[in-house]
Amino acid sequence: MKVFITASLIGILSTSVLAQENAVGWNEFRDGNFEAAVAASATDDSADSLTLNCRSNLVIGGFQRQGDEAISALHEAITSCQKAIDKDPDHVIARMSYAMALGFEGKRLNSPSLATKSRKQIEQILEKNPDHALANGALGGWHSEVAAAGFLARVALGARRSKAKTQFDKAVNSGTLDIPLKFEYIRYLARGKKAERAQALQEIDTLLELKPGFAFEEMVQERAKQLRPVIEAGKSKAIKKMLDQLSPFFGITKWGTKQPAYDFDKEAG
8 A cells, every 4th residue: 555755845945945044055055066065064063054964965865866875865864854853853944854854765665654754743843833834835745745645645644635725825825935835836736626727827937937046946947847838738647747757756666665764763853
């Protein structure tokens, strides 16, 4: 029974919402030099730098590597985020990034427990800050992705598209959506019926008019351009296929299943 989560993009990509100017390696991350960001952030053991190391490894593994190298980067990300949360349990960026990393590992291993743990990390943020735009958007993405995986996933994990709508509405109403968070909302709309797909096209057009402030925002806009004609054509299977292709760690359920699972001898709180 496959119930894996297709982990959300926004925990990695929302660079303007999740700016970390105090982290060693932030300039390299902002400019899209993620290998350099990993190297720089590894020289400092502050919660900020450990979190940036986690995020940088997620980007490298998710978009620039495959096979053992991608899994190694994913596991390095998990380790760094665990250390960051140990140092600062209230570090929102660390907890959000950790949720994404758990989601990717859960997808790779087809693990419902890791998918649930990923969701709970996001919910912990919302317990303290119910109006947190990124966390609401991330939880919306969780419900959207798991619900799209099928009936068994919805039953096993309690995901609902209606819950996704509720969370995305909260994120949208906050008025603080940046380019990556808008794209995550577009992904949700693209899975809907005709009216929602039409709204997705409008949202893409609006997104493409925005001026990117970071290297990753340019990348997200390019992905939106790729997605637009597929949505416009209106073929559900083609839309699903394109959404999968645009996701981090694309194909991980095929090429990433033979590597050992991450050793969670100690999980972040």
